[in-house]
Amino acid sequence: MATDSVSEGAGDSPHTFHNEYNVLSQARDAMCDFMYTHHLSVANPEAVRFRHSGLQLTELNVSQIQYGTSVTVDLEPMEEYYSISLPIAGTQSLTHGDCTTHSDRYRGIVICPNQAVQLTMSGNCRKRLVRICRSALEHQLHKLLGTAVTDPVIFEPAMDAQQGQMASWWRMVKNLEREQKHSVSLFVDGPILAHVEEMLVAGLLYGQRHNYTEELAKVTTITVPIYVRRAQSYIREHARHNLTIESIVAAAGIPKRRLYEGFKRCCGIAPMQYLREVRMTGVRGELLGSRCDDDITTVALRWGFSHLGRFTREYKKRFGELPSATRARCR
Structure with missing residues (x-):
């Protein structure tokens, strides 16, 4: 059985969506269309219960995803997006070169463009996923720095989601999700959402360490x-x-x-x-x-x-x- 539906939120923007697939190839194709080309491996293809739902803004996407069984995902380098994820349940791990980062509900991970990585998810893993357009992130950094962004922004892969600035960032993401349940909300209609997106992108740049962190710190003084x-x-x-x-x-x-x-x-x-x-x-x-x-x-x-x-x-x-x-x- 496989179902696929796309629906709009309480307002006309942002759009919400919900996808369900119980077939391995369809789950893989859905994520290829959504963000990245990859190879998806599972021990038991019959156990796949892929669920992916969320909301699409202009420059970023906030969603929840699960496969219903343990999976290994070999990702080809993305060019257009940053992927930031945090398990709600279960665990995941990211391997890039010789470095492996483990992730649970207290520790998120960041995947940057042009990185070939391997991602594993436990059978009970359900996670929040924030996808940010590379062009939007670089434009925001340009505005904050006042100078051209010449090198790709590379974040540290491990993210502390239990305390500190990125814990606050994830609370903003969850609040944005909750607000979509209300028929009337500042976070459902268009004009305010542009500022919300900018705040989330800027918050990531300020809160998660990357190769421009020191330069950004100097400018903000x-x-x-x-x-x-x-x-x-x-x-x-x-x-x-x-x-x-x-x-x-x-x-x-x-x-x-x-x-x-x-x-x-x-x-x-x-x-x-x-x-x-x-x-x-x-x-x-x-x-x-x-x-x-x-x-x-x-x-x-x-x-x-x-x-x-x-x-x-x-x-x-x-x-x-x-x-x-x-x-x-x-x-």
Whole structure:
């Protein structure tokens, strides 16, 4: 017996899904489609009871998965995703080269792109799995650092989920799951979810050690000057208006050159680039919202994008998909 269903959550976004397969090949194909190419081995194929359910946001996915029997998964290197998992029951272990990391409900594991690894799961293992797009994580790190991310982000594979910052991170993940049960929730509708995703990605970067940790720690000690905060607040409040650099400088109350220097040092971008980021995020939030019936052109114009061809190109470069694909996901 094998069943497969996809359903939407209480709101139009994010989408929730539920897959069930009792056939080994179908379970393998489902996970190949979901995240990675792999070889799946089990001692007793007849015992497979694959269950995978969760919610799909824009840049990340939160789900629960189990096979119903002990499995060994030989993963080929992923290119597009980071995989972060934590058992709810049972155990799992990750082998990368000569290093093996054991995982239970107190200790999670991280699999990074371009790593060939072997994953084993006990027969009673049921785990939470967070899949994060590599492009979203690198973009977030770029925003936090203010400089280009030249090398792949490589996390330590072992994650302390019992105490500390990553324990807090997993509590956020579980709360996001719980909120999907409510018909009305800030964590079900579109605009807020963009901020939730950003918070989860940033939380992973701050909480789990990786090859940029020291560099990130240095940047976070920088105090954002009050004139930069004034300019940021002014931009966010008036992003739909016809803003000029002169009006932003006037709101900040300092010379243009000093404002540019402050933005470059604290944000890594110029004030007008910051405005475009705010506007892009605003458009995406509306397109993901379940209550927005305006067409894409109307939404883009409302946020100050008058050159629609350029807007579409920049949107795809920023989010990895066309505005029409974002809107279609929430229909």
